[in-house]
Amino acid sequence: MSGEDPTVNRLEAMVAELLGMEAAVFTCSGTQSNQMGVRTHCLPGDELLIHETGHIANFEAGGAAALSGVTVRGLSGERGLLDVTDLDGKVRANDQHLCRTRLVCLENTTNLGGGAAYPLEQLRRVSAWARSHGLRVHLDGARFFNATVARGYSPADVAACFDTVSICFSKGLGCPMGSILAGSAADITRARRIRKLFGGALRQAGIVAATAIYALENNVARLAEDHRNARRLASLLAQIPGVFIDAGQVETNLVFFEIAPELGTGVQLSAALKDHGVRIGASGGQRVRAVTHLDVTGDDIDEAASVIATCLARGVADRPLVGSGPYAR
Ligand SMILES: Cc1ncc(COP(=O)(O)O)c(C=O)c1O
Incomplete structure (x- = not known):
């Protein structure tokens, strides 16, 4: 039964309190939680506005359309971020020919936008704009605490800008x-029913909720170390011939860079590095993404940069052009 696991209850209460929700x-x-958010706020035939690189728009198997009958409208903006200037004029008129714009x-932080974290003022601006247009606002905070740690704002200040987080x-x-x-x-009562509908109502989930409680108590402040490691990786990568990176753009734990076409593609580099114990993801064409996290030490960063330099010095164009994952080629 929902609500019976005391550890899950504790986690849910802890997060609600932390966010002031x-x-x-x-x-x-x-x-699952993004799609529950979409379904909570929208009806079939509604439209949501999102950055064109957003996870909900690109990497959730068309869930908004398939699960909720919702149209996704992708907008452009700097580094995966949206501001009022990007959104203004995008709310459709109340007309029977048009879908109803309902959700932003x-x-x-942004994923494909390179780990950019919103300034609090920008979140407040977008939120006020959305509310003044009668829209709901959902935050995909997959890397929520990377943003709070990098920017130094409080979880509750961020959450106050949203209906769901x-x-x-x-x-x-x-x-x-x-x-x-x-x-x-x-909204959460409604989302609980939707979670059941989506097959996500776990029973004895305390064993995993306990890890989340541990993480909230022990693994948040240390994200600053991941950000330092990411910046260090970026500055090392900037010295490697054939690597293109704007190291100054690295704000959190995601490091995107491109490699010169004559050396190979992102898929090929990813395959070559895997053989040397370095895992990075191809992000389409020449672009690759490295992620720092609590299993990556400062020494690992030095080693990864040196392995990348060695692989690129040889070139990786002899590797298969097709890999696996959303950017298979
Ligand atoms: C920005 C963003 N949102 C949502 C998700 C989805 O998370 P999950 O893989 O747990 O479904 C991801 C996963 O990478 C992500 O980067």
């Missing part, structure tokens, strides 16, 4: 699984 519901994954989804425990916080969706009591 009324309630929270534990979920299996960030995708932001990502903090999704946070992942399985990324920088280091848990084996799990995310959470927080919001008003009414």
Whole structure:
């Protein structure tokens, strides 16, 4: 039965309090809690506004359309971030020919935007704009605490800008699984029913909720170390011939860079590095993404940079052009 596991209850209460929101519901994954947010706020035929690189728009298997009948409208903005100037004029008129614009989804930090964290003033601006247009606002906070640690703002100040906030425990916080969706009591009651519908109502989930409680108590402040490691990796990469990176853009734990086309593609570099124990993800064409996290030490950063330099000095164009994952080629 929902609500019977005391550790899950404790986690949900802890997150609601931390965010200054009324309630929270534990979920299996960030995708699940984002899609619960979409379904909570929208009806079939509604439209959500999101950055064109957003996870909800690109990497959730078309869930907004498939699970909630919602149209996704991708907008452009700097580094995966949206501001009022990007959103203004995008709310559709109340007309029977048009879908109803209902929801704005932001990502903090941005994934494909390179780990950029919103300034608090920008969040407040977008939130005030959305509310003045009668729209709901959802935060995809897969890397929520990377943003709060990098920017120094409080979780509650961020959450006050949103109707629902999704946070992942399985990324920088280091848990084996799990995310959470927080919001008003009414929205979370609705989201709980949707979680059941989406097959995510776990029974004895205390064993995983306990890891999330541990992570909230022990693994948040240390994210600053991941950010330092990311900046160090970026500055080492900037010295490698054939690597293109703007090291000054690295704010949190994501390090995107490109390699010169004559050396190979991102998929090929990723395959070559894997053989040397360095895991980085291809992000399409020449672009690759490295992520720092609690299993990566300062020494690992030096080693990774040196392995990347060695692989690129030889070139990786002899590797297969097709890999696996969303950017298979
Ligand atoms: C920004 C963002 N949102 C949501 C998710 C989805 O999380 P999960 O893999 O737990 O479904 C991810 C995963 O990488 C992400 O980067």
